[in-house]
Amino acid sequence: MSFWATLPQPILGLAPMDGVTDAAFRRVVASQGRPDITFTEFTNVNEICRGPDHLLDSLIYSEAERPIVAQLYGKDPDQFYRAAQVVCELGFDGLDINMGCPSKSVAASGSGAALIKTPDLAHAIVRAARQGLEDWAGGQSIHSQGFKPSRIEFIHTLNHSRSGVPVVPRRLLPLSIKTRLGFDCVVVERWVEHLLAARPAAITLHGRTLQQMYRGAADWSAIAEAAKLAHGTGTLMLGNGDLNTLVDAIRRAAESKVQGVLVGRGTLGSPWFFREKEQARRAFSERDDLSTLPATAWEPPVSVSHRMQVMLDHARQYEAIAGLERFRSVRKHLGWYCKGFPHAAAMRGKMFGASNVQDVERIVAEFCQELMQAERDASAPTPLAAQPSSVSAA
Known part of the structure; x- marks a missing residue:
């Protein structure tokens, strides 16, 4: 049985x-409130098949992140056929094919x-990747796929x-x-039905096309249309x-x-995003009307001290x-943590100049000292104003 069938819903x-979503970020997210499923950042199949070993760093993960899916x-x-076998050899729980990057x-x-414009190629990629998964599960060795012995040794070392x-x-x-709603226009029905045929x-x-990039609002009505198309097919539909x-x-x-x-x-600078996911799922199953929920429901209280510790x-x-x-x-991540507290913008500016962990530790230590001094100054009693001396009338 696929792990997808065992996940609680909504996932x-x-x-x-x-x-x-590199290895460090995923580990921090897992430690602060593990999501139901985690995906790696995408990796190019050519890099997996031909590139130097360090290009596999995007496929480093920890056991705490499971179920963990490698995106290619x-x-x-x-190349998808061969790369799929590397994903298997690395012990991932699933393989995801990116057909939505707008770069x-x-x-x-x-x-x-761009694969939205070449649906036949998209199908060929799915078939090849699936065959790679099936052949590996059936006992085929990646030694037969032309990988250098050093690459296979590196995989086993990981x-x-x-x-x-x-x-x-x-x-x-x-x-x-x-994937996305389309390339330069919305083609949900035609495109999603094409993908569903690949099972x-x-x-x-x-909820956007490639042309939109991240502009405008995500079209969740189009996502709802796709969910209807997938109903009863055995394929789960997720929105994003x-x-x-x-x-x-x-x-x-x-x-x-x-x-x-x-x-x-939504998780940037907030690796604890999923901490209260069970409460949220309970509300989903028990409440008929979710419109009255406050926007901040299930946002865990995070002190400035804890934010600093997680950032470090x-x-x-x-x-x-x-x-x-x-x-x-990693500077961008450090900057994302610097929000929601006094002088966050100034600290963020300093983080963008950090070159190593020691720099980050120094910036945090200086900030904490300044914060404590400000608190001491705020709590200190205000000295009484000097009283004018009385002058007797002559």
């Missing part, structure tokens, strides 16, 4: 985001959301460092797809777009009748995984 998952992108079915460079290469076991048990992984375990639909709170997630799931949602930008942990995790030479890439 509340962490969406794949390029340059964001590209346009070559043969100009990705689309120009014929990958991501497995051993994560779970203590270099070779994972064989099982058939489910395949899913993440994926799940489809996640972002403009989910800034758990209240947004639950309301949209109820209104569109999807089986779940993936949350992306995030920086340390990132440096340990990615190294000093790539530390600049």
